[in-house]
Amino acid sequence: MADSGQTDPPPRSARGRIARRPQLLTGDHAPDERHASWLELFFDLVFVVAIAELGNSLSHDHSATGTLHFLVLFTAFWIVWIEYTFYADRFETDDALFRVMTGAVMLSILIASTNVHNAFSGNADGFALAFVAMQVCVLALYAFAFVTLPIARTLAARYIAGFGLGALFWLVSIGFDDPINYALWGAGIVVAVATPLLSVRVIVDTPVHAAHMAERFGLFTMIVLGESILAVAVGTSKTDWGFEVALVGALGFLCAGCLWWIYFDFVDGEAAVSRSALMRLLYVNAHLPLLAGLTAFGIGVKLAILGAGLPELEASVRWALSGGAAAFLLAQSLMHLTDGKSFDDLAVRARALAAAVLLLIAVTATGLSAVAFLSLILGVLIVELVIEVIDEAVHAREAA
Numbered sequence: 001m002a003d004s005g006q007t008d009p010p011p012r013s014a015r016g017r018i019a020r021r022p023q024l025l026t027g028d029h030a031p032d033e034r035h036a037s038w039l040e041l042f043f044d045l046v047f048v049v050a051i052a053e054l055g056n057s058l059s060h061d062h063s064a065t066g067t068l069h070f071l072v073l074f075t076a077f078w079i080v081w082i083e084y085t086f087y088a089d090r091f092e093t094d095d096a097l098f099r100v101m102t103g104a105v106m107l108s109i110l111i112a113s114t115n116v117h118n119a120f121s122g123n124a125d126g127f128a129l130a131f132v133a134m135q136v137c138v139l140a141l142y143a144f145a146f147v148t149l150p151i152a153r154t155l156a157a158r159y160i161a162g163f164g165l166g167a168l169f170w171l172v173s174i175g176f177d178d179p180i181n182y183a184l185w186g187a188g189i190v191v192a193v194a195t196p197l198l199s200v201r202v203i204v205d206t207p208v209h210a211a212h213m214a215e216r217f218g219l220f221t222m223i224v225l226g227e228s229i230l231a232v233a234v235g236t237s238k239t240d241w242g243f244e245v246a247l248v249g250a251l252g253f254l255c256a257g258c259l260w261w262i263y264f265d266f267v268d269g270e271a272a273v274s275r276s277a278l279m280r281l282l283y284v285n286a287h288l289p290l291l292a293g294l295t296a297f298g299i300g301v302k303l304a305i306l307g308a309g310l311p312e313l314e315a316s317v318r319w320a321l322s323g324g325a326a327a328f329l330l331a332q333s334l335m336h337l338t339d340g341k342s343f344d345d346l347a348v349r350a351r352a353l354a355a356a357v358l359l360l361i362a363v364t365a366t367g368l369s370a371v372a373f374l375s376l377i378l379g380v381l382i383v384e385l386v387i388e389v390i391d392e393a394v395h396a397r398e399a400a
Contacts, residue, residue, distance in 0.1 A: 162195025228298030293327025
């Protein structure tokens with residue numbers, strides 16, 4: 001990387017400073033070891049609320065339309081998390097200004113979370129304004145980096161233009177009624193998602209800190225997994241305790257455990273993030289269906305617990321369970337490719353095949369109770385997990 005006259009990066013803590021010039025904390029300027037800061041962990045807490053509200057919304061309306069609404073809103077929150085997290089990875093200063101701006105983003109997220117239930121039923125403008133506020137705060141951070149840090153100007157200019165245009169679509173939507181306003185939301189989401197994809201060459205010049213970003217994605221995944229566990233607790237607390245309810249809850253918990261095992265044991269996030277810009281973007285974007293699917297699965301478990309006494313599950317609940325787990329595994333299969341694997345790798349094919357089997361179960365396994373249906377899903381996940389454990393052991397023995 002060409003010399004930009006930049007000094008060594010500042011300490012992670014800048015307490016007592018009102019504002020300091022951002023410096024690139026990645027690439028040649030990266031510290032040897034870096035972990036999520038206390039501020040980043042605090043920032044993630046508001047997404048606990050957002051994910052919970054999104055899950056509650058899907059729980060109340062798990063029809064095809066309700067699922068589409070859930071995916072749109074989930075993507076909106078995901079965009080904000082991505083924009084802020086990548087900014088913090090590269091330029092975090094931890095001074096008073098950065099903390100205040102982070103707090104403003106968090107407050108906007110909380111306001112947006114309170115508008116989730118009404119976003120598609122009477123208060124679209126409230127959610128749109130909250131989303132615009134989130135974007136403006138992040139854009140202000142990129143604008144500060146643009147003005148004060150020459151090495152960041154090309155990337156910041158791209159992101160300000162792209163994310164700003166996306167936010168503009170949301171702002172303009174306030175002047176229109178359904179369905180035009182929602183079409184503008186969709187356009188804004190497309191622009192925001194496309195911006196990094198169209199900035200690959202620029203991203204190469206301002207890389208991320210591989211270990212830090214792998215940790216950040218892992219922490220966010222833990223938040224969503226936590227919501228899945230919470231769904232089990234909420235579901236059992238709202239029903240009369242009995243053997244069948246307990247069994248459905250246990251099956252749901254074991255399924256979540258399998259998904260946790262698959263995510264955290266068999267993809268090297270640090271290696272994925274440190275590879276080419278295209279592979280890194282694939283790794284990042286694959287998390288969207290993975291996390292949305294994981295959230296849907298958690299809500300499916302909650303609904304299955306509530307319907308434990310019924311002779312068969314509703315079709316929408318079957319799809320939340322099987323479809324959510326299938327989306328998780330398909331995304332994991334793609335993420336495995338970013339870890340240096342190919343389509344010929346056993347783990348990649350095993351995940352894809354398990355996802356296909358789960359989708360087939362959703363279509364064909366009608367007339368089954370919650371216990372029977374979740375038992376099928378758990379069986380598929382266990383078989384897939386055993387295949388990966390054995391495959392990993394074989395590779396380890398060959399390497400030795």
